[in-house]
Amino acid sequence: MNGLTNYVSAGVLWLGLLMKAPDLVRHRHDPYLRTICAVLALAGLCFVLGAAPSVGAINEVSGVPNLAAPLTYIAITGYSAASQVLIVQWRGGSPERVRRTVRCWVLAYACVVVGIVTMFVLGDAPVERRTDLDSYYASTPYIREMILLYLLGHLTAVSVTTTSALRWARQVHGWLRAGLTTLGIGALCGTGYSGTKLVGVVARWFGHDWSALDRSVSPAAAGLGALLTVCGVLIPFAGPRLTEWRAARRTYLRLEPLERELDDLLTRRALRLPRPRWASPATRLVWRRTSIHNALSHLDAYVDRELYDETLRAALGTTGAPERAAATAWATVIVAAVAASARHETDHPAPVHLAGESDWFLDRAPDPDALVRIADALAAAPLVPDTVPGSRAMTAERSSPA
Template structure:
């Protein structure tokens, strides 16, 4: 790998840290957010300190040959622990159980980190090796054990992550499952990194020379594993966000028929506040819902509960379920009210309405009720029948106050 292959992901992680930093500081008590941020930081540090120019700089600064190797191994162990903590917090479950599991993993990898530094101090590695430290010192007492320890700790973490991802993936569906399977592939690739290192070391023990597996292939596998895992973590969140936006715009579009029907019923014809067309989808939906509610309020004097009841019975008789029948009944009442309003251009029914007319029979509920009404306006044969009757009444010019 070239030096840029190490620094490119390190710079990308540094940018992510800067962008995510304010959000993390505002919600530092959120264990999931802390886990994500810790993983990003450690990932960037691993690539930065594993780069050969950084290795040389650290060794010169500290004044100890190959101190950078021990530092990178400790960072790799901390990174392995952070991956496990992220998956634990991401999965959720009983908080106390998650905290106990997190404490066990942190304690275990803290022991690994302390043991790594202790073995490095006990060993003797006087000649600086920037790219082939593992194979060059494969037979050196204590240094050999240090290398095997970090590879074992890395392999254990990766196997645990694969098992956890696989078990969780069997319980979920959709983008989350896809993300978990991608993450599992990433950690499987990381195991091949450890396997390549170990193969080169064993070859050294037996007098062979497969150093290229450790110095060339293993770093490339580590970079690929990092990229695959990052994609796996991003896929569920990014696709969920896209899906939410798509769903919001779908709601906006499905509210269109009801919104257009009620525009003539708006007594003012416009609103004091209008949002720009480029505003977020959530605001667009809120504005459209507000317009619909205003239109329903203006139609209140023309609402006829009997029309609603008859339409509900007709929808049930036609095989509609409870929710759909209610939506068709509400839409039929609105359609009849619009017809009555069109047949009363002078507004005599509105003038005759009194303050004690009783509570508004306007359809209750949130956006889902409005969406059901809007869909029924366009598709329900029950509403179509009421529309024809309302049109004939409007043609005779005989308004009825149906309140």
Template sequence: MRNSDYYFPAVALGIAFVAKLPALRRGWRSPLVRSVCFLVFAAAICFFFAAPPTIEAVNDLTGIPNFSGPLVYCVMCAFSCACLVLIVNWRGGPDETVRRSSRRWIAGYTAAIIALPVFFALGDAPVERLRDLDTYYATTPFIREMIVTYLVAHMVSAVVTTALCVRWARAVGDWLRVGLVVLVIGFVLNLLFGLAKLTAVVARWTGRDWDALSTTLAPPIVAAGGLIVTVGFLLPLLGPQISDVCHAWITYLRLGPLWRQLRATPGDHAPLPQIPWWAAPDMRLTVRETVIHDELLKLQPHLDDCVRQRAHDAAIDSHASPQDAEVVGAAAMVVAAVEASTRTPEPDPQAESRVPAGAVALTAALGPGRGRLVQLSRALHSPFVAAARKEAATYSESSTR
């Protein structure tokens, strides 16, 4: 792996951790918030300290060859523990049960983290190894135990979390299920990393040289696994927000045809509110929706229920559903009203008696919420609406002669 393959994820995860700090400050008492923040932090630190340049710098700074080895292993164990604790808190349950399970995992991995530097101090690793410490010292007393301890701890976490996520994913849906599926992929990769490393170490014990499993195959696997696991934990937290933003933008764009239809006509339009460029899409959508309703209200004196009824009946004759025909009829009436308001600001006296029925029909077609407004905007492309537009234009030409 290139050095950038370590540092880019470290920077990305560091930014994610900084972004989560306000939530950590507000919800410090929440074990779930603390677990998420610690996991992201541990993942960022793990990528940073696992990079060969960082390993060399730490070794030089401490003056101890291979000091980075137990340091990186300790951080990996902390990350594995954070995954387990977060899953336990995420699933929930009785508070005492959750606390007891969390404490057990923390106690077990704390023991492993303490054992790693003890084994390193008892062993002898005088030759600095930046990329193949595991296999180079696979047969060295105490260093061997240190390597096996961190690999077993890492694999136990991967197996347990995978089983928990698979079982839990069957009972949930939406973003939580997506996050759990992503987590399973990440934990399986972490397990494959541990198996590749352990296989290379065991091969050394039997006199075989399978070092490529540890030095070539394992690093990219664990890099991908760490990133995927972090993304899997963040998806259920950020996914609903992402969905809301995407839905707001999509609705905003879908209201565009209706917006342009109502605002493109000459006349006295109310000034638009000043929206800063950094405004959230929800604010932009609310402004667009409000302006559309205001413009429709101004069109009421020009609404002609006969236009609506003709377009409605034509849509029904073309086997449209009653709901679609209702929206198409309302859209045709709006287009004809826009043409009429363009022709003259004063309503047609002959159609004045049909205005109240048209206003009632438009109100019924829109209904509550934004859904029917979007349908009205999309219905502007209907051939029945185009026919109403052409009919209104023809009437305008004949009336001006």
């Protein structure tokens, strides 16, 4: 038994702790965040202390046979207490009630810790058992009580966590519901850990050797429970961020036709900021929006308000949707303005504002949602209805190769 399952499980839990560490540094006085980190840290410690190589090393260094057992049981008890505190804080309520309930759980599990230490000191476990101590010493006075104390404490914690998480999951929605459901299933797997160990202990009382449950089934249930627990804790925090990233990326991609339409202008006038590398989708979206706004500001000198009004009226008559019609009108004016800008800059190094049209784009700057609709209109074909004067030529110009 090389303890690989234990160490992998501890790594998963501590990876979750590492993900939460920046938040803990920024909000170190947040009791809720501290409890989450304590749950992840103690759960990982349980797996490390319970691994066969760790058990052997602790016993050898200390010179006390099976000293690793009460240390592991104390870590499991601490994890159980932290789980109960987390559930209490998740439920919420009046601050005084939360503090009182937290104190009760902490006091109860502190008594369990004292009982574990006392029973180990009073008991006698001279034969080192690295993987099946629970079933091997199931009938040994005092050691038996120590084993029952930690198993019942753990079973109580995971049972309460399972019930509370799954019950609350039915009352909420979204990522919180997904996190609570995952956490509840993970805690249910945790009941498989202490439950199978208790079965093995009771079997020993009746003269049966079911130590295989102790060596194989319990670690597997604990490992799966650890994976699901860390996922359940992190999903409510990582989920909304993932949703924001997906929305930002989707918007970034939808704006591409508008930026592509403005690309030549952005290049000619050096209006585009350096493209961010290895940036988040939100940062890339800000960069693309900034480039678009820079180009639209430059196009004030070439706007054709009459074309906008004509296109808007025609699009309204065709679609009957004001937002869609406005996006089509904006797209039409932008295409015309880009073409006019290119022609004017060929003839004149410095563009001259058209009379009465100064700052037209700036005064009517589209909001972020409108920019997306304009990009969608640019991606559509044809751009505008044929009833708009000059639209046939404009559509042909956009469709012709450069």
